Amino acid sequence: MKDTTTSAVIEARGLGLTFETNDGPVRALTDVDLSIGKGEFVSFIGPSGCGKTTFLRCVAALEHPTTGTLSVNGMSADAARQARAYGYVFQAAGLYPWRTIAGNIRLPLEIMGFSRADQEERIERVLSLVDLEGFGKKYPWQLSGGMQQRASIARALAFDADILLMDEPFGALDEIVRDRLNEELLKLWARTEKTIGFVTHSIPEAVYLSTRIVVMSPRPGRITDVIESTLPRERPLDIRDTPEFIAIAHRVREGLRAGHGDEV
Amino acid sequence: MKDTTTSAVIEARGLGLTFETNDGPVRALTDVDLSIGKGEFVSFIGPSGCGKTTFLRCVAALEHPTTGTLSVNGMSADAARQARAYGYVFQAAGLYPWRTIAGNIRLPLEIMGFSRADQEERIERVLSLVDLEGFGKKYPWQLSGGMQQRASIARALAFDADILLMDEPFGALDEIVRDRLNEELLKLWARTEKTIGFVTHSIPEAVYLSTRIVVMSPRPGRITDVIESTLPRERPLDIRDTPEFIAIAHRVREGLRAGHGDEV
Amino acid sequence: MRSILPILTVLLAIVAVWYAAAVWMNSTWTYDQAARAGVEVTFGEVVADTLAQERPVLPAPHQVAKGLWDGLFGQKVTSKRSLVYHGWITLSATLLGFAIGTVMGIALAVGIVHNRAMDMSVMPWAIASQTIPILAIAPMIIVVMNALGLQGLVPKSIISAYLSFFPVVVGMVKGLRSPDAMQLDLLRTYNASAADVLLKLRLPASLPYLFASLKVGVAASLVGAIVGELPTGAVAGLGARLLSGSYYGQTVLIWAALFAAAIVAAGLVMLIGLIERISLRRMGLAR
Amino acid sequence: EDVTLQLKWVTQAQFAGYYVAKDQGFYDEEGLNVTILPGGPDVAPTQVIAGGGADVVVDWMPSALAAREKGLALVNIAQPFKSSGMQLTCLKESGVATPADFKGKTLGVWFGGNEYPFLNWMGKLGYATDGSPDGVTVLKQGFNVDPLLQKQAACISTMTYNEYWQVIDAGITPDQLVNFNYTQEGVATLEDGLYVMEDNLKDPAFEEKMVKFVRASMKGWKWAEEHPDDAAMIVLDNDDTGAQTEKHQKRMMGEVAKLTAGSNGALDEGDYQRTVDALMSGGSDAVITKAPEGAWTHQITDKALQ
């Protein structure tokens, strides 16, 4: 008993969340049961409005579930947030306009009390990780949309949290950069054994990255399928042409289509 | 002579744009020569920061080129803007928070003086086109990221401009919805003979939709390749499995990679 | 420099209207006096007279300009007839009051934003405090402060602070609450302390509101300093000038003092505008 | 010894005696270090003395007695002004020649404790002051004579030594004006007197101080009466606002001298009684409802004037 709870980094049981709006309640999540173990890479996929962001926000204790229980690192989501257990990449870049790119990346480092030298060193490292060397001194509005998004990824990576929650981090990137960042992310994951929750709309991306893929469906938002990946941990880019990969991708697509089907 | 200029809806010659920033000038576009004919569907693809948005903004007369000439519908970009020649979908949704979703879509209709009844009818139509029936009365912050993006697409479609400029409109959508909207967009295009400029990061999307694909490369932002599509105008979704499609996609990928290569 | 022409144009227009109004408003007196003396006056005479009256209803621009010139440059700055001397006295109370008021205002706003009890209880009473007619309680403040052994600059500054803290509170409460949900959520994911949220998000985000408030606040401070001068016997300062001008019907003197006060206020507002531009630019917010 | 004197109005020849006493060293001779605080429309001397801001104040008797009835035990210790300088000044062209013409006219009055003599007078004349048709319309007048010049009021309150001359200076000749002097109308009340707190008087040291103060002040007044122009210049020197003019102050000193003439500083019981009667006769508007007890004393002047 003890074992399973400690190994489950994120554990949701019967999770539900209903928003009250001006024209009636919106059930964003219902009955979500999910347990994510240490070192797992779990992708969330599903039509827009199905509750992916809402679920990630619950895990991050930015939203409070109306029903069910949720534990993160064996404690409440809020306690985990207070222990700075995770880094979060928002769906929109959300850079502070009065800070330069480097200043934005420095923000969490300042708050968490990293030394000045350490800050500089980390900023350099993550800027080059997301291919933004030389843009540290620019202001957000001087960057293209994709560059802003990369800056926000860099910001979340800078302080090396054990859990990474990423909400469509690569949505605004072209395939080449995306491939590169996918590879980098996998390397980072392999190296550091982070636990990663990852929202994406790209089936190949989900399959390529994940150890498990959670398919969700809207109105009310819920989990309709959970697909275990049988791919090895070591994944060169051309693994995407293997039949195994294509089979998994197919299963995900079917799951997605089913989710769409019962509402359109 | 006369003929070619009238048939070219968008015509750029030696276009260049340099931003002055706090740490030196940024050459966002150089030497762009491009002519887009009436009824063409042209996609722009390229690494983030290569100037796709900047080019679209020049066409929309939201940015003023520092060198070269640009004509839209045979007039200056600014005159075309004043003639309300185009609908523009921004990279970020940019909905006004004080208006409901329906209110946001109504905005251009009010400005362009559509009748009340016409407004309602159009709002209904575009809301269902982007799959947001029933969300008209919600406020932007009550919608998920993808839903907001769809609302902004609906807003640009509502008033039926001859030219559509779309900056990564489907970036935050899942594959299924994206496929559906791709199909819808193609239908709309076939039906209305609109001229469409479309920024995307997805190679299959670009190939599936376009009559021509413009590949761009950054630092300085420029056109490195222009690929004519040999696909027929009529395109079922499964055209994407044909060898012809795959060949074009391959060429685009090569072009992209080359663009990346000479800078990374 | 580009603003010279527009300002001159506007000024010219104002001066023209002003002259016309001066002739119109002062002519009653001219006609009355002529009637009392039993003489007829031509329009030319009326115009000449209205622009040179000793107690005009509306002094002509050149009369005010001359009064201002005499007051500013006509004597040593240490002279009691110098507007520079009086202006300085008022300015010093204004600056002290503004400093106190701003610090108080920001502190209160921070408290209100962070503490529900303060939000609910302080704000209504801060509002109520501002509806108390300052001129009515200024004498009491002076008397009470006097009993506490405080005289001179401080009581005036307190009144000045009392008027200036409010715009700062209202603006800053709004400004400190202006960051949107995502910007706040980001800091929550870092489990940032309240102090961090304040320093790194709320304060920078509130700057546009802060500067608008400061401009209003500094003008209010000046009014407060002038009001504060009255219950101390109005011995020195622009308020004293205004009032004593008023006792003796020295219209031109009133207007000169009024203009001096407005120059001080406009100068302070422009100074804040300058600081605003510089700091917004340094923060990359000026586009 | 320190003495703080709160004036009723701004620095002007109305208070020349005190400035002269200070300037000529009369206070020094008595070993007093006197601080003179100017007043103004926003300074109520009664409030200042109640708050401990002054040892002695210059005030008009109506407001002093009103304050006494409110529980602030003020005592008149000296009365340098023998006669009243208040009057109602009217423009002839507005059709006012006698008090009978007031009906329906607009009259400017100073409030803030100075309205009692006027209300009392109107009461005597039988005019309502509440705006009813048979009465007069009362305006709370500001601090200058503009309402008369602008013809916003038919009559305004003036002091013989100040506002009246401003009207003249503005270009109206005396023959275009009609003056109703409160003394002549028999409704005069005592003006600038010196008042202290009753409790303080029980302290012999304070009493001693006031004796010295009154003695020196009266010396100042008499000096001012004899050297009006010099006194006016002394006043000017003490004006921190820099708004007073020499011409006006010299003329004011001349007029003030007429009012202080005949007073050696001691309060005349007859004058006092007239004031009290006037203030109590107002019916419902009466300023004071019962005859004050111990509102004045000769205790100081007796010693000072030996």
Place this chain on the structure above:
Amino acid sequence: MSGAAISPGWIVAAVIAAGAAFVDLRLAMLLALWLGAWFVNARLSRLKGPLPRWLVPAIFGLTLLALWELAVRLFGISPVILPAPSAIAARIAGSLPILWADFVQTALKGALTGYVLGCGAAVAVAVLIDRSAFLQRGLLPVGNFVAALPIVGIAPIMVMWFGFDWQSKAAVVIVMVFFPVLVNMVAGLKATEPMQRDLMATYHASYWQTLWKLRFPAALPFLFNGLKIATTLALIGAIVAEFFGSPIVGMGFRINASIGQLSLDMIWAEIAVAALAGSAFYGLVGFIERRVTFWHPSQRR
């Protein structure tokens, strides 16, 4: 947050109160009352629902009044310096007709008229200034200048120009409220995001359409700042202007006339009316603000 009830702050406060008892028992009583009330409020404010919204400020206000009453009694403060709330209440109860007449004259005729005209003018000028760069550069400095004229100076002039009745008071109010509203409105009209403006440009929206559909809504949070500050200024302005000449009715007149009679209870009665009217006015504007700027983050806590 939840531990605040017995946080170190409270202990420190209690120690201070106890310490004060050694200095002066009366002081300690006042402090104890204050701390007690604050404690209750801190608790109450954490409750949900509409009740605390009213209860908390009420308790706070009652505490202030109780402290005031207690202080006046314990320290024997003279009623000509500061009357006790009970005395003021008695005076209010006894003078309702006078207070009402004064209120109508000053608050309704003087302040309200001036407020409406002044705010309207400021918004119009802000739009003018915003409309033309020429005026922006020419009028704003001049506007700053004219509108910063101190009330003490303009009130006598307005009385001279517009007479003794409420019209001159309204004129003073106009000048007083003009500046805060102007400054905030100008700042507000600038407060749109580039992308929001670009969107309007793509529609080739006319100036007025952009103004009405984008800049005006975006400016509302700022405008309401100005409007709220102006409510209190309007009342002060109308009252203070009466000090410089008025008919014999009005809140400022009454206060001014009462100073000479040392009727401080009457002065405070008028102040109480002013505070009540001002708070109600402010509350009304705040209520409208919540209604029309519901979308602003500051309203979406």
